[in-house]
Amino acid sequence: MYLRCDQSPQWPELAAVLARRGRQFDLREAFAADARRFSHFSQQAPHVFADLSKNLWDRTTEALLLDMAQACGLAQHRDAMFSGQPINNTEGRAVLHTLLRRPSGLALPGDGPEVAGQLAQVHGTLDAMLAYADAVRADDAITDIVNIGIGGSDLGPHMAVLALEEFRAAGKRMHFVSNVDGHELHSVLQGLKPHGTLFLIASKTFTTAETMTNAASARAWFDAQGGTDVARHFAALTTNVDAARQMGIHTTFGFWDWVGGRYSLWSAIGLPLAISIGAARFREFLAGAHAMDEHFRTAPLAQNLPVRMGLLDVWYRNFHGFASRCIAPYHAALRRLPAYLQQLEMESNGKRVAQDGRMLPYATSPVLWGEPGTNGQHAFFQMLHQGTDVVPLEFIAVRQPTHPLPGHQGKLLANALAQAQALMVGKASDSDGHRHFPGNRPSTFLLLDALTPASLGAVIALQEHRVFVSGSLWGINSFDQWGVELGKVLAKDIEARLGTGDVAGLDASTAGLLGLIRSRG
Numbered sequence: 001m002y003l004r005c006d007q008s009p010q011w012p013e014l015a016a017v018l019a020r021r022g023r024q025f026d027l028r029e030a031f032a033a034d035a036r037r038f039s040h041f042s043q044q045a046p047h048v049f050a051d052l053s054k055n056l057w058d059r060t061t062e063a064l065l066l067d068m069a070q071a072c073g074l075a076q077h078r079d080a081m082f083s084g085q086p087i088n089n090t091e092g093r094a095v096l097h098t099l100l101r102r103p104s105g106l107a108l109p110g111d112g113p114e115v116a117g118q119l120a121q122v123h124g125t126l127d128a129m130l131a132y133a134d135a136v137r138a139d140d141a142i143t144d145i146v147n148i149g150i151g152g153s154d155l156g157p158h159m160a161v162l163a164l165e166e167f168r169a170a171g172k173r174m175h176f177v178s179n180v181d182g183h184e185l186h187s188v189l190q191g192l193k194p195h196g197t198l199f200l201i202a203s204k205t206f207t208t209a210e211t212m213t214n215a216a217s218a219r220a221w222f223d224a225q226g227g228t229d230v231a232r233h234f235a236a237l238t239t240n241v242d243a244a245r246q247m248g249i250h251t252t253f254g255f256w257d258w259v260g261g262r263y264s265l266w267s268a269i270g271l272p273l274a275i276s277i278g279a280a281r282f283r284e285f286l287a288g289a290h291a292m293d294e295h296f297r298t299a300p301l302a303q304n305l306p307v308r309m310g311l312l313d314v315w316y317r318n319f320h321g322f323a324s325r326c327i328a329p330y331h332a333a334l335r336r337l338p339a340y341l342q343q344l345e346m347e348s349n350g351k352r353v354a355q356d357g358r359m360l361p362y363a364t365s366p367v368l369w370g371e372p373g374t375n376g377q378h379a380f381f382q383m384l385h386q387g388t389d390v391v392p393l394e395f396i397a398v399r400q401p402t403h404p405l406p407g408h409q410g411k412l413l414a415n416a417l418a419q420a421q422a423l424m425v426g427k428a429s430d431s432d433g434h435r436h437f438p439g440n441r442p443s444t445f446l447l448l449d450a451l452t453p454a455s456l457g458a459v460i461a462l463q464e465h466r467v468f469v470s471g472s473l474w475g476i477n478s479f480d481q482w483g484v485e486l487g488k489v490l491a492k493d494i495e496a497r498l499g500t501g502d503v504a505g506l507d508a509s510t511a512g513l514l515g516l517i518r519s520r521g
């Protein structure tokens with residue numbers, strides 16, 4: 001029903017555009033030739049201003065990409081997601097994280113028959129979870145909240161709690177334990193007292209080995225330290241409430257299998273954030289995301305920011321061959337954003353087969369990476385300016401600081417603007433190659449007025465939807481993650497072999513390393 005991007009009539013036309021003038025395209029000339037380039041390629045979306053003008057495209061390319069999106073049925077696919085159709089075809093599931101931030105009672109055109117009931121359940125759970133969050137905030141005896149979870153059950157809440165640190169409840173310390181590496185849990189536990197601690201066991205499936213191991217160790221520590229009242233000190237955030245109960249955790253907040261792990265921050269998995277910033281601000285966070293959902297759902301494709309960014313992603317990956325994208329948040333509180341976006345993009349679109357399981361003839365997810373500015377400037381920006389690879393850069397800057405220190409914010413924003421400028425304009429030096437900056441290096445600049453719950457919600461929803469757009473055009477299922485399963489199975493086998501020393505049937509490298517680890521145990 002949907003067309004894969006390479007089957008659209010625009011695909012060969014885009015290839016021809018690139019062949020004709022492609023790598024000769026020069027941003028400096030493009031600005032000189034089009035006085036309205038900035039205004040055409042920038043836009044205000046809910047809470048986010050985006051400047052896409054320093055990218056390697058012009059109006060003709062953009063129009064072709066938009067036509068391609070039209071031809072591929074992007075709008076229909078988007079509507080299918082919003083209306084609850086089972087677009088996660090390998091698991092037969094709907095993809096309805098947008099429902100988690102939809103206002104109570106709001107019906108949308110095309111809603112499937114179950115959506116109204118699901119929305120009522122969402123709000124019932126949300127109300128209960130937020131009442132609990134506010135009760136925890138008001139409970140002075142609870143000083144430390146420890147979230148135990150991994151992947152989507154860690155990256156989202158951890159990133160968001162840090163991002164909204166400014167709004168964190170006084171007297172509450174937030175900890176995140178994800179790795180099965182005991183060093184992590186051990187170092188957190190060392191500073192805790194059982195009667196002052198609330199453990200949140202966050203796992204969609206309640207089967208993930210890392211989380212189950214850490215949860216069991218946390219529980220053992222709690223008992224050993226004389227902790228009592230498990231119902232007060234442990235809560236489970238999961239779709240598998242029965243498994244949590246079997247583990248003796250009876251304070252539970254549920255969610256649903258139509259919420260993907262990496263899209264679960266808006267569900268009960270968001271409880272650490274709700275405790276940190278409070279119920280009212282958590283609702284603002286949801287509202288910011290909903291505003292972006294509405295923009296994505298209703299804005300014409302040509303003025304639709306997630307669509308434009310997703311199309312640019314396809315243009316860069318498939319026509320320019322750019323294999324990575326660098327994320328540079330110019331705000332220290334957004335320091336976990338690159339890690340969060342890695343899972344969002346790479347677990348969603350790191351696939352090499354189409355929805356029908358057949359091999360794709362083109363590249364999909366780029367590698368995402370990054371560090372906050374200005375730190376990255378003193379580490380890897382050298383390569384971005386003068387290296388052999390072109391890496392599109394995504395700046396995320398915030399206009400208003402929340403700290404009172406004079407002189408910092410101007411310098412920070414000046415650096416962000418200067419880096420984007422330097423990447424584009426370059427600096428010619430005929431006499432010394434070392435001092436020559438080629439320029440013409442693309443970047444996108446996202447600007448928030450302030451880093452608030454609402455603007456953070458909007459930025460995350462923007463990123464979710466741009467990943468949907470590229471995944472949709474690539475014809476892949478962006479909502480499963482089979483690629484993580486094999487390693488999990490093998491780890492169980494090897495864990496047993498580490499105990500017994502049995503290496504039968506193992507490859508020589510794994511057997512050799514296993515023997516070495518045992519011999520030094």
Ligand code: F6P
Pocket residue numbers: 150151152153202203204205206207208211261262347481484
């Ligand atoms: O690594 C695979 C994965 O399933 C992610 O998609 C998910 O976010 C993470 O593991 C954690 O899963 P769970 O929340 O079920 O513990």
